[in-house]
Amino acid sequence: MTLNRLLVANRGEIGIRILRAATDLGIETVAVHSQDDAQSLHTKHADQVVALSGSGPSAYLDIAEIVAAAESSGCDALHPGYGFLSENPELARRCADRGVLFVGPTVDQLELFGNKVAARGAALRSDIPVLPGTEHAASPADAHEFFDSLGAGAAVIIKAVAGGGGRGTRAVFQSDEIDAAFAAVPLRGGGGLRERRPVLGAVRPAGAPY
Structure with a gap:
């Protein structure tokens, strides 16, 4: 599968690393930022920038707005980075529903390993010590x-x-x-x-x- 445009739903060092890697691979990039992150360094490494309506970390936790940003900017993929929504199966599910490739584990994998009791049970069933x-x-x-x-x-x-x-x-x-x-x-x-x-x-x- 060929990716043409990637939205990076993160900021800081991890956002910059993903944006740089995508650029090196010839993939167009879109960064998002909260209202108080408009001048943050990660926004300088993207081909496009989309402002989120919220401020602070909560802006990067708004699944509906982040997926909408990917759609409105013509992205065919979304990378969550780590932290924020990276382990949230609802983001992966929403991306799948909207035809945006989620760069990460599947919904089922996120639901399983996001719950330590369920993950432990899966390990035991697989004879993992x-x-x-x-x-x-x-x-x-x-x-x-x-x-x-x-x-x-x-x-x-x-x-x-x-x-x-x-x-x-x-x-x-x-x-x-x-x-x-x-x-x-x-x-x-x-x-x-x-x-x-x-x-x-x-x-x-x-x-x-x-």
């Missing part, structure tokens, strides 16, 4: 029971079921730290995360690196 962990979104009571079952010297990682970049991850080394870790996980999520509150526990053997 995984560390012990909960098989569902855990409650504090589940975490206490799981922690106690691990024995001396173990530790637990508590993390949002759906999230990105390690945000909200807490390591728990003592059972009396669990409740505080649960309370902190949702508060440390945010941005483009689609699901913040459900969390799971996974063991970290004593002495193992993160």
Whole structure:
């Protein structure tokens, strides 16, 4: 498949890298920017620039407006970069519905691996070794029971079921730290995360690196 024009739905270093790579491949490029990013460097590396209506990071999370920008500028493909909407299956689905190629995983893959419980289940079904962990979104009571079952010297990682970049991850080394870790996980999520509150526990053997 030949790509003629690519919209890059990101900014900063990653946006610039994608724009440069596309240009090197002879693909026309379109950058988007929030109202307060109009002079940002990534806009200088694109053949066309489309202004989004919002300001700040939230502008880059508006799926409808970003896909509309791709359509209005004649793009046949959209690259999300990383962060923002890159792991959001709804963006990939909307692109498919509008005939715009999403440069990234499929909708099914994003839905599977965007949920740590589902991804863990897929790994187990494929006989991929995984560390012990909960098989569902855990409650504090589940975490206490799981922690106690691990024995001396173990530790637990508590993390949002759906999230990105390690945000909200807490390591728990003592059972009396669990409740505080649960309370902190949702508060440390945010941005483009689609699901913040459900969390799971996974063991970290004593002495193992993160």
